[in-house]
Amino acid sequence: DVKVTQSSRYLVKRTGEKVFLECVQDMDHENMFWYRQDPGLGLRLIYFSYDVKMKEKGDIPEGYSVSREKKERFSLILESASTNQTSMYLCASTHRGSGANVLTFGAGSRLTVL
Amino acid sequence: KQEVTQIPAALSVPEGENLVLNCSFTDSAIYNLQWFRQDPGKGLTSLLLIQSSQREQTSGRLNASLDKSSGRSTLYIAASQPGDSATYLCAVQGPAGTALIFGKGTTLSVSS
Numbered sequence: 001d002v003k004v005t006q007s008s009r010y011l012v013k014r015t016g017e018k019v020f021l022e023c024v025q026d027m028d029h030e031n032m033f034w035y036r037q038d039p040g041l042g043l044r045l046i047y048f049s050y051d052v053k054m055k056e057k058g059d060i061p062e063g064y065s066v067s068r069e070k071k072e073r074f075s076l077i078l079e080s081a082s083t084n085q086t087s088m089y090l091c092a093s094t095h096r097g098s099g100a101n102v103l104t105f106g107a108g109s110r111l112t113v114l
Numbered sequence: 115k116q117e118v119t120q121i122p123a124a125l126s127v128p129e130g131e132n133l134v135l136n137c138s139f140t141d142s143a144i145y146n147l148q149w150f151r152q153d154p155g156k157g158l159t160s161l162l163l164i165q166s167s168q169r170e171q172t173s174g175r176l177n178a179s180l181d182k183s184s185g186r187s188t189l190y191i192a193a194s195q196p197g198d199s200a201t202y203l204c205a206v207q208g209p210a211g212t213a214l215i216f217g218k219g220t221t222l223s224v225s226s
Contacts, residue, residue, distance in 0.1 A: 042218035105157040
């Protein structure tokens with residue numbers, strides 16, 4: 001089975017801290033995504049990547065950056081965490097190209113910024 | 115811009131009932147449509163994927179249909195069970211390789 005692993009299930013950080021959320025997939029997927037999920041707003045795309053060192057902004061990239069130095073790893077970075085970034089963060093991956101490719105999600109990382 | 119809507123937002127049914135969850139999208143130029151299940155505090159699990167050239171997909175008690183021309187999909191759950199209680203999300207993918215756009219989900223509660 002495809003596995004997408006998010007390194008931290010729960011994090012509590014203070015305002016202004018730099019936060020790293022790590023995501024690793026083990027099926028050689030080209031495409032990787034970071035979403036955040038908030039009550040009433042659903043899933044919103046932050047950033048995605050089609051390949052190593054490539055990144056594209058999603059709908060809400062402000063306050064975030066990403067890094068993809070290796071194909072299997074896609075990191076989300078909050079340069080200076082703020083309380084409005086308290087949320088559930090979901091990483092996902094899929095193969096590129098065919099319309100038959102299922103999007104596979106990690107278990108999520110719940111971040112609280114105090 | 116593509117928008118995905120799911121109605122109803124919440125649904126409560128007794129065990130054993132057959133039910134239908136609805137998903138509509140504004141742009142019919144989709145690559146595929148996927149249905150996911152999410153348990154509280156967890157990630158999303160893929161249930162069914164329908165490619166744009168297909169009309170339906172089935173997995174066990176689940177059947178998903180797709181009508182691109184009308185911008186609609188339905189997820190049919192037969193003989194519902196308490197273990198089916200979860201939030202169900204649909205998502206559409208535009209041109210190949212673009213990110214999925216999600217609806218806000220329908221939260222299903224099946225009582226025994």
